[in-house]
Amino acid sequence: MGNGLSDAIIGMREDEVLQIATRMLDGGTDPMEIISLCRGAMEVIGGGFEAGEYFLPDLIMSGEILSRIAEMVKPRIGEEAATLKLGKVLIGTVAGDIHDIGKNIVVFMLDAGGFDVHDLGVDVSPQAFVDRISELEPDIVGLSCLLTIAYEAMRKTVQAIVDAGLRDKVRIMVGGGTVDEQVRGYVGADGFGADAVAAVSLAKGWMGR
Numbered sequence: 001m002g003n004g005l006s007d008a009i010i011g012m013r014e015d016e017v018l019q020i021a022t023r024m025l026d027g028g029t030d031p032m033e034i035i036s037l038c039r040g041a042m043e044v045i046g047g048g049f050e051a052g053e054y055f056l057p058d059l060i061m062s063g064e065i066l067s068r069i070a071e072m073v074k075p076r077i078g079e080e081a082a083t084l085k086l087g088k089v090l091i092g093t094v095a096g097d098i099h100d101i102g103k104n105i106v107v108f109m110l111d112a113g114g115f116d117v118h119d120l121g122v123d124v125s126p127q128a129f130v131d132r133i134s135e136l137e138p139d140i141v142g143l144s145c146l147l148t149i150a151y152e153a154m155r156k157t158v159q160a161i162v163d164a165g166l167r168d169k170v171r172i173m174v175g176g177g178t179v180d181e182q183v184r185g186y187v188g189a190d191g192f193g194a195d196a197v198a199a200v201s202l203a204k205g206w207m208g209r
């Protein structure tokens, strides 16, 4: 059934995608397996976009399909979640970038993993991060970014946190698309997570769990 789900996502057959995902969840498939299949399918679509086989409306369509699956999967992960709050996380997609599918997965995985998560949404300015950090006093700040050109916004966000005198009060994690260890170093963050599971382990590690 897994391949059926990937094929339906790649084929942009939304109704079929939702039917297969529902059947998989009802049949006891691990929600994480569904997320992993989505990620694989999005990689195929991304590759097709680069090769000129898919176009922008296809990206928008696939984004919507993935958000629908995320909505469907979230309560199932939540069911297994502990109610204990391990720490506060403030997260957002940096300025100039509106990709949020991956960030949303990270949000619900952290939430399900026992964190109190506050999501600033997309295209978040460095100042908006700083303002919210002052109000909320989170333990961890997560920056998501899928566009290479937005690495600079990530770096400026970290710098704004430094300038506001808040850098030693938070741990900063980065992720999304092609972000890697080298980008983490460039922007001055404390940790990089390749996926939502890595984000949760990083956060738990920082909170001494």
Ligand code: B12
Residues within 6 Å of the ligand: 039, 042, 043, 044, 045, 046, 047, 049, 050, 056, 059, 060, 062, 063, 064, 096, 097, 098, 099, 100, 101, 102, 103, 105, 106, 141, 142, 143, 144, 145, 146, 147, 148, 149, 173, 174, 175, 176, 177, 178, 192, 193, 194, 195, 196, 197, 198, 199
């Ligand atoms: C869907 C999509 C869109 C949708 C976004 C819908 C939405 N609501 O997010 C739309 C159509 C809007 C879009 C627009 C654009 N896109 Co686009 N898009 C994609 C696509 C196909 C999939 C991204 C995705 O959702 N992946 C699935 C998720 C689950 O993966 P993920 O985001 O990496 O997240 C995981 C991890 O990275 C990690 N993670 C994510 N965030 C965080 C944060 C933290 C703190 C941590 C620890 C971990 C973490 O955990 C997640 C879950 O495991 C990618 C191609 C690809 N293969 O990635 C292109 C891609 C990212 N887009 C691209 C481009 C160029 C654009 C546009 C500029 C196109 C244009 N010409 O206008 C615009 C940019 C608009 C803007 N200002 O942001 C390029 C970027 C190239 C680059 N290197 O800069 C890509 C790579 C396509 C390509 N191959 O060219 N896009």
